[in-house]
Amino acid sequence: MKHIAFKDGSIAPVNNIYCIGRSYAEHISELGNTPTGEPLVFLKPTTALTTDNTLRLPSYSEDIHHEVELVVYINQDVADDQIPDLSCIAGYGIGLDLTARDIQNALKAKGMPWTTAKGFRHAAWLSVLTKGIPTTHQLSLMVNGDIRQDDSTDKLLFDMTYQLNFLHEKFGLRQGDIIYTGTPKGVGRLVSGDTLVAKLDTESYTIHII
Structure with a gap:
């Protein structure tokens, strides 16, 4: 079983890994997508989760993109008839949702799920993770010293309370669930040899791509 650390x-x-797509207006525009009016949800298997500072790119894609995100951890089962609030969040941190963009585009063109791309x-x-409930935070990602993504979570189209309620209504929130809340503009390609610095407010993490 996978675990996260505080x-x-x-x-x-770790239980489920939920990811929210199209959460920032400028990111929607940069990919030429259309706003959905509600959270676009996809899942990642727990085998995709890592806390290592070295990431290996998959061999079957030539176009892996970075997406930096605020991530929250759910610390309790929410009853089916309960409306979740922020108190069900045990902590938060910064994460990367890596996407095989070439694979994703091909799957989307066929109307197929994105799982192999995500x-x-x-x-x-x-x-x-930091214990506590997130407020407004600054997310940034540098690649080889160049700032690629730098934005505030106050630009989320769906705030944290809305995301919690949406996910609970559709699936049910359980202890151990992780939510990747969406990425701002500036996503781009990664290649082997890149050095990344992901930053949440003043805390930074260095990640190496191999």
Whole structure:
């Protein structure tokens, strides 16, 4: 079973990995997509999750993109008849949703699910988590010293409370669920040899691509 780690040294098990797409207006525009009016949800297998600082790109894609995101961890089962609030969040951190864009585009053209484009090993990197409830945070990602993504979570089209309620209505929230809340503009290609610095407010994490 996969686990996540908190800054105080404690660990917790992972259940589902939910990802919210098209959460920032400028990211929707840069990919030429259309706003959905509600969260676009996809899942990643737990085998995609990693906290290592070295990420290996899959051999079957030539166009892996980075997507930096605020990530939250759910610490309790929410009853089916309950409306979830922010108190069900145990902690938060910064994550990378890696996407095989060439594979995704081909699958979308065929009307097929995106799982092979989103669920490969190391496709869900996650930092250690801060205990508490997220507020407004600044996300950034540098690649080889160049800033690619830099934006505030106050630009989320669907705020945290809305995302929690939407996911619970559709699927049910359970202890151990992780939510990747969406990426701002600036996504781009990664290649072997890249060095990334993911930053959440003042905390930074260095990641190497092989």
